[in-house]
Amino acid sequence: MASPAIALTDIVKRYGARAALDGVSLTVPAGQFVALVGASGSGKTTLLKTINRLVAPESGRIAIQGDDAAGQPAPQLRRGIGYVFQEIGLFPHLTVAENIAITPKLLAWDAARIARRVTDLLGLVDLPAEMAGRRPAELSGGQRQRVGVARALAAEPRVLLMDEPFGALDPVTREALGRDVRALHERLSLTTVMVTHDMAEAVLLADRIVVMKTGRLIAHGTPAELAHDADPEVAALMDAPRRQAERLRAKLGEGA
Amino acid sequence: MNERLAAAWTLLPDYLGWHVLLSASALVLGLAISLPLAVAASRSPRLRWPVLALAGLIQTIPSLALLALFYPLLLALSTLLKGVLGHGFSALGFLPSLLALTLYSMLPILRTATAGILGVDPAVREAADGVGMTPGQRLVQVELPLAMPVIMAGVRTAAVWTIGAATLSTPVGQTSLGNYIFAGLQTENWVSVLFGCAASAALALLVDQLLGLIELGAARRNRALTLVGAAGLAVGVVLALLPLVKIGQPASYVVGAKNFSEQYILAELMADRLEKAGAHVARKEDLGSAVAYRALAAGEIDAYVDYSGTLWANVLNRKDNPGRAAVLAGLTSELKKRDGVRVLGSLGFENAYAFAMKPERARALGVASLADLARQAPGLTLGSDLEFLSRPEWKAVDGAYGFRFKAQRSFQPTFMYRALAGGEADVISAFSSDGRISADRLVVLTDPKGALPPYDAVILISPKRADDARLIEALKPLVGSIGVEAMRAANFSVDRDRDKLSPGQAARALAKP
Ligand SMILES: Nc1ncnc2c1ncn2[C@@H]1O[C@H](COP(=O)(O)OP(=O)(O)OP(=O)(O)O)[C@@H](O)[C@H]1O
Ligand SMILES: [Mg+2]
Numbered sequence: 001m002a003s004p005a006i007a008l009t010d011i012v013k014r015y016g017a018r019a020a021l022d023g024v025s026l027t028v029p030a031g032q033f034v035a036l037v038g039a040s041g042s043g044k045t046t047l048l049k050t051i052n053r054l055v056a057p058e059s060g061r062i063a064i065q066g067d068d069a070a071g072q073p074a075p076q077l078r079r080g081i082g083y084v085f086q087e088i089g090l091f092p093h094l095t096v097a098e099n100i101a102i103t104p105k106l107l108a109w110d111a112a113r114i115a116r117r118v119t120d121l122l123g124l125v126d127l128p129a130e131m132a133g134r135r136p137a138e139l140s141g142g143q144r145q146r147v148g149v150a151r152a153l154a155a156e157p158r159v160l161l162m163d164e165p166f167g168a169l170d171p172v173t174r175e176a177l178g179r180d181v182r183a184l185h186e187r188l189s190l191t192t193v194m195v196t197h198d199m200a201e202a203v204l205l206a207d208r209i210v211v212m213k214t215g216r217l218i219a220h221g222t223p224a225e226l227a228h229d230a231d232p233e234v235a236a237l238m239d240a241p242r243r244q245a246e247r248l249r250a251k252l253g254e255g256a
Numbered sequence: 257m258n259e260r261l262a263a264a265w266t267l268l269p270d271y272l273g274w275h276v277l278l279s280a281s282a283l284v285l286g287l288a289i290s291l292p293l294a295v296a297a298s299r300s301p302r303l304r305w306p307v308l309a310l311a312g313l314i315q316t317i318p319s320l321a322l323l324a325l326f327y328p329l330l331l332a333l334s335t336l337l338k339g340v341l342g343h344g345f346s347a348l349g350f351l352p353s354l355l356a357l358t359l360y361s362m363l364p365i366l367r368t369a370t371a372g373i374l375g376v377d378p379a380v381r382e383a384a385d386g387v388g389m390t391p392g393q394r395l396v397q398v399e400l401p402l403a404m405p406v407i408m409a410g411v412r413t414a415a416v417w418t419i420g421a422a423t424l425s426t427p428v429g430q431t432s433l434g435n436y437i438f439a440g441l442q443t444e445n446w447v448s449v450l451f452g453c454a455a456s457a458a459l460a461l462l463v464d465q466l467l468g469l470i471e472l473g474a475a476r477r478n479r480a481l482t483l484v485g486a487a488g489l490a491v492g493v494v495l496a497l498l499p500l501v502k503i504g505q506p507a508s509y510v511v512g513a514k515n516f517s518e519q520y521i522l523a524e525l526m527a528d529r530l531e532k533a534g535a536h537v538a539r540k541e542d543l544g545s546a547v548a549y550r551a552l553a554a555g556e557i558d559a560y561v562d563y564s565g566t567l568w569a570n571v572l573n574r575k576d577n578p579g580r581a582a583v584l585a586g587l588t589s590e591l592k593k594r595d596g597v598r599v600l601g602s603l604g605f606e607n608a609y610a611f612a613m614k615p616e617r618a619r620a621l622g623v624a625s626l627a628d629l630a631r632q633a634p635g636l637t638l639g640s641d642l643e644f645l646s647r648p649e650w651k652a653v654d655g656a657y658g659f660r661f662k663a664q665r666s667f668q669p670t671f672m673y674r675a676l677a678g679g680e681a682d683v684i685s686a687f688s689s690d691g692r693i694s695a696d697r698l699v700v701l702t703d704p705k706g707a708l709p710p711y712d713a714v715i716l717i718s719p720k721r722a723d724d725a726r727l728i729e730a731l732k733p734l735v736g737s738i739g740v741e742a743m744r745a746a747n748f749s750v751d752r753d754r755d756k757l758s759p760g761q762a763a764r765a766l767a768k769p
Binding site for chain 2: 052054073074075076077078079080083085087088089090091092093102103106107135151155
């Protein structure tokens, strides 16, 4: 059997006395799209950052495609994993094209290949080509998030980590870009972990949903499995989109 | 007026070249030290505080004092090296100036660079890690470019400070635009002082504007602006340094001077004679009184004029006064034995403390000697320069004659003469070779008890030139050739307010029999 794309075992990360991650184990098979959900402060970002070693855990093991993540220098590991930051973190002194090209440049791709890749990616995330020369300050919040996704995908990673990538988008664009990312995931046969607050998004895009609470995984499974989870908290969480939709229908129906 | 302006212009290529070389080197060196230090300080909070505090402390030392402190430090180091390797280095001039100015330029760069790097958005810094940069790549590709506008603001401040402070390197023997200011102050040549100030200010302004272009380029991420600024700086530095390439041939003799008119004139006089003998001569002027002798003993200057009483008290630390001839003889043998310095001989006049009065007043009171003065003192006011009353010479005369003046007042030398003329002082402590004694027709009181130490002007030769035939032959004829009246006239021609001569002109007038 092929090794899982991501395998975390007994990860503990403390900030002072508080454990942000309290013994987390998670295995993501290659090709899976996982949604990571949970209340604010439950440790989603911390977990995502342990995967590419932006956060160093006190204990536990991390394996990427079967290899120990600690077995190579962190920068080299990170060049092979796409990461979309919650705060986006575009480089303000570089143009859109330069931002997207950054990891390929670090990998010493030749200039022609980089230029082709940048053009492809702008198309992929649905940004007009003339945006290439602009600086991040000259973009809207949503455009910046698209550039963030393009930058993460630039060096053709096999693993994509996304921390609330669609936060700054209007609902219509958000849904569209969500679908685009899911399509990219299929086309590039990525393994994707996406943090989101939006349960509907998680249900619609993910193969599997992982629920976190105060530094622990309290449930994981397909959306259908989780809908019937024994934990009333998880069931309530899974039920939230449906209840919201029903209330919306009732309101809008009344108004009509 | 126009003549003095023209004279100032002809000196500009030399002075400006050295000034630019000195400030640019100090700035580059300061940047090379400060940037890595700032990077380290921004990484480690434990390092940050001591580094910034130390740089701040250096900044509180007055720049002139910082420059002055480096001379004895380097001299000690040079002596040590000479002992170990048999080879010393020059502790005077470029090196102490460079080191002091480098230290001086560091604080603004350190502060802004540390703040600039720390000020980079943490999310951007984490993104740099996240895309796979090593810490070095993150520094060069993200942190420094983002901090650059702030760093450039610090570099601008440092540049303006350094260019201003570089004028202070003149007293430690480094030619700079400060030569205009220091020489001008001493000879009361205000054209020269203003010229030096204006040149230094214009240079600082120009460099600030060019650095401003680079800063603007960095802030607007406009490479063209940055390039224009950098190219402007590079071209400016090269143009300023061109004259030095020609002037830079090593001089065969270096003539020194302390920082007052008589010294400038005598240095020019010696230099003229050496040049007539076919030698190349460099001048190191405006040396501090204590610096001059040590520089000579260390061989950094080859000849200069000092005064027997000064050497007796300050170099040999003697407090007695065995009389004029004994002091001269003692100096000649002691300096030779101790430092290898040769006393070539006395020029023929003294520049001693002397009590002077207006002739009518002296005649009316019947005062011709210090003994007469002591009798009349209770009715008289003594005017002195700022330091005389705290000097050993005053204690010596006061002890010998027992003066009880009605009042004692201190003045700047110029105002001391005015006070005597205006009747605010009845007797003043003058210098015997001061031109104003003759010009104002003052009488100098005699010293029957020989209480005032002798201050014969003597030519000193450095140890390595002590037997240099060409030098000795050129300077020997000066011994005994200048009387006090001639020296007074020469000094007055430089010090007076109208029809001033330059020290060089005065020297040539003095040389004519
Ligand atoms: N650098 C840090 N220093 C101290 N505490 C931290 C640090 N980073 C995170 N924490 C704490 O660890 C816990 C988990 O934080 P984390 O950012 O993983 O939460 P999250 O689930 O991503 O929340 P959100 O949905 O609001 O982004 C929080 O209590 C947070 O305060
Ligand atoms: Mg988070």
